Amino acid sequence: xxxxxxxxxxxxxxxxxxxxxxxxxxxxxxxxxxxxxxxxxxxxxxxxxxxxxxxxxxxxxxxxxxxxxxxxxxxxxxxxxxxxxxxxxxxxxxxxxxxxxxxxxxxxxxxxxxxxxxxxxxxxxxxxxxxxxxxxxxxxxxxxxxxxxxxxxxxxxxxxxxxxxxxxxxxxxxxxxxxxxxxxxxxxxxxxxxxxxxxxxxxxxxxxxxxxxxxxxxxxxxxxxxxxxxxxxxxxxxxxxxxxxxxxxxxxxxxxxxxxxxxxxxxxxxxxxxxxxxxxxxxxxxxxxxxxxxxxxxxxxxxxxxxxxxxxxxxxxxxxxxxxxxxxxxxxxxxxxxxxxxxxxxxxxxx
Numbered sequence: 001x002x003x004x005x006x007x008x009x010x011x012x013x014x015x016x017x018x019x020x021x022x023x024x025x026x027x028x029x030x031x032x033x034x035x036x037x038x039x040x041x042x043x044x045x046x047x048x049x050x051x052x053x054x055x056x057x058x059x060x061x062x063x064x065x066x067x068x069x070x071x072x073x074x075x076x077x078x079x080x081x082x083x084x085x086x087x088x089x090x091x092x093x094x095x096x097x098x099x100x101x102x103x104x105x106x107x108x109x110x111x112x113x114x115x116x117x118x119x120x121x122x123x124x125x126x127x128x129x130x131x132x133x134x135x136x137x138x139x140x141x142x143x144x145x146x147x148x149x150x151x152x153x154x155x156x157x158x159x160x161x162x163x164x165x166x167x168x169x170x171x172x173x174x175x176x177x178x179x180x181x182x183x184x185x186x187x188x189x190x191x192x193x194x195x196x197x198x199x200x201x202x203x204x205x206x207x208x209x210x211x212x213x214x215x216x217x218x219x220x221x222x223x224x225x226x227x228x229x230x231x232x233x234x235x236x237x238x239x240x241x242x243x244x245x246x247x248x249x250x251x252x253x254x255x256x257x258x259x260x261x262x263x264x265x266x267x268x269x270x271x272x273x274x275x276x277x278x279x280x281x282x283x284x285x286x287x288x289x290x291x292x293x294x295x296x297x298x299x300x301x302x303x304x305x306x307x308x309x310x311x312x313x314x315x316x317x318x319x320x321x322x323x324x325x326x327x328x329x330x331x332x333x334x335x336x337x338x339x340x341x342x343x344x345x346x347x348x349x350x351x
Contacts, residue, residue: 110206110304117302122220123232125304128173129205130297132224133157133180133194135165145223145297146170146194147205147306153178153196154346156338157296158311159185160246162192170196173230184345187248188279189337190311193345205298208305210334213237213284221288221310221330223297235288235328244283244312244331247274263312263331270314283331284308290330299332308332 115121129148133155135141144161148154155170162168168180178196185192196202217237225231245264264274286299290313299308314329 108206108208108303108305111302117218119220119232119234122300122302122304123222126205126220126298126300126306127222127230127232128203130173130222130230131155132171132227132229132293133161133296134169134171135162136167137164138166139164143224143227143293144295145293145310147296147298147309148172148202149207149342150204151200151202153180153199153202154183155180155194155196156309156342157192157194158309158333159187159190159192160311161296162194163187168194170194171229172202184347184349186341186345186349186351188351189281189341190246190279190333191309191338191341191345193342205306206304207335207339208301208303208307210284210307210336213240213301213307213334215240218302219286219288219307220300220302221286221290221294221297222300223290223294223310225291225293227293231294233289235286237284238287238328239285242283242285242331243280245274245278245280246312248277248279271312281333281337283311284334286330286332287328288330289328294330307335309335309338 109116111118111121111125115124131146131148133144133146135144142161142165144157146155146157146161149156162182163185165182168182170178170180172178178199180194180196183193183195215237219235219237221233221235223231247263263270264278284299284307286308288299290310292313294310294313297310298306299310301307310330310332312331314327
């Protein structure tokens with residue numbers, strides 16, 4: 001065992017006491033003295049025991065605490081962005097909520113980002129939510145379209161498509177056929193709610209905000225004109241708040257000339273006589289091509305949100321089957337009107 005001896009004239013230990021610090025010359029080679037005084041009670045000449053003692057535990061600082069709320073807010077923002085990106089239906093299905101998937105603005109993105117703003121992207125995203133409706137009544141048969149709003153088969157369509165129907169059959173985009181019951185009707189708004197029997201796992205559409213629609217906005221229409229299921233057309237919103245007058249007379253619900261729905265606009269009657277019992281609603285006007293069978297189908301913005309239910313289309317008076325068709329004047333019931341009427345329809349109102 002080796003030991004160290006201090007010879008006469010060797011440097012003093014700089015840590016031997018406070019008095020020695022005061023009287024001994026400072027050698028630049030020595031390390032600086034500790035910033036604290038020796039522990040109370042230490043004998044003179046002893047090395048301070050605090051050099052060997054464990055540091056006194058300090059209360060933990062809260063520097064990391066703000067990271068919890070920040071991380072939580074970031075997680076909430078990601079979830080909100082995911083829902084804004086079109087997963088609202090998925091959340092709805094996972095939670096078992098059968099209410100319509102809705103958005104508070106027209107900016108909810110249903111279309112994948114790689115296809116955003118394209119007609120093909122809108123068609124691919126929304127077509128599974130559009131159905132063909134065939135209604136049988138004592139007056140004959142009619143073909144129209146509808147929009148799925150819940151995964152278990154609630155569908156919005158026009159009242160004139162199903163009014164007076166004794167049997168309603170619905171064909172989805174994958175070719176499956178269901179029997180449907182008429183739940184509620186509102187002839188004053190030309191709206192109806194039907195429900196498929198024994199349906200589940202359907203793709204519900206996202207209902208947008210028609211108050212945010214502007215003239216010139218690009219739109220896509222999907223429906224079953226002349227029984228051609230899943231037909232897609234496109235155009236723009238050409239006017240807002242058009243006063244469209246339609247018949248509430250059940251005998252005229254199947255349409256006028258050329259099988260098209262009769263309506264009035266600007267004091268003139270189109271597609272047949274509307275009769276004496278009518279109602280007027282504010283409509284979106286579009287130049288997207290609409291033809292018989294588009295009634296009840298969807299008018300969609302370029303993010304994939306439903307902004308209107310197609311309800312009427314102009315055809316030149318007296319036109320025959322050879323020249324019947326769209327001339328760029330179609331009308332849709334704003335989706336906010338539908339949302340405001342939905343609770344009434346679900347309650348089974350028949351008007």
